[in-house]
Amino acid sequence: MSFISAPSPNFDARRAPPDMVVIHYTGMSSGAAALERLGDPEAKVSAHYLIEEDGRVFVLVPEERRAWHAGVSFWKGERDVNAVSIGIELVNPGHDHGYRAFPDDQIEALIGLLDVIRGRWEIPNGRILGHSDVAPERKVDPGELFPWKRLAEAGHGLWLEPPAAPGAPLGVGDEGAGVFALQAGLTRMGYDSAPTGRYDDHTRIIVQAFQRHWRPERVDGIADGETRARLVHLLRAAAESGSAAPG
């Protein structure tokens, strides 16, 4: 695949090889505007790659360097997500400026890029994530229109559609063992969701982030049986992909 060079000054040194990919949308009116901002030393933000809606791939920061894309974030105990990840920005106006489907050309280019990146670094399927997975309190990108299922069918990331499970939905205000088990599962998956047994606002936000990625038909922060079934099956799949904590 061909790359267009668009160097950004906004990076520093890694302290470990990357073992995670974080996918973003730009959330700006155009790709050109996003490129300008990601290259502006005053903005202090960047990513390793930006992919235009027509599939053109821009290289901003070398993979060996630490790009500044994730901000305050968390996954599986890691708070310096930038240090261990590769950040990819997809041009899309985002929820504030006319969120729309990611075109085929853009997703094809992303799949090709992931093929190349994962040929170079050890990145388990369970560590191909959205910005909203690692920063659920602040971010919603790449959002519920991002085709995680298609990506997984192309060999990148996790996707499962287990049979619907029965069980009453859990939501804000609920307490008890079921809530505790849900929070423990989300923590094992990677989210910052320490089990308390109380379904509070933070739990709702984490459940919403989970749904945005793995249950996009229902991004309401209510853990229905289907949401919980997907979590249980994904934990198994993540363990098999070598990315879940033991136990």
Ligand SMILES: [Zn+2]
């Ligand atoms: Zn982002």
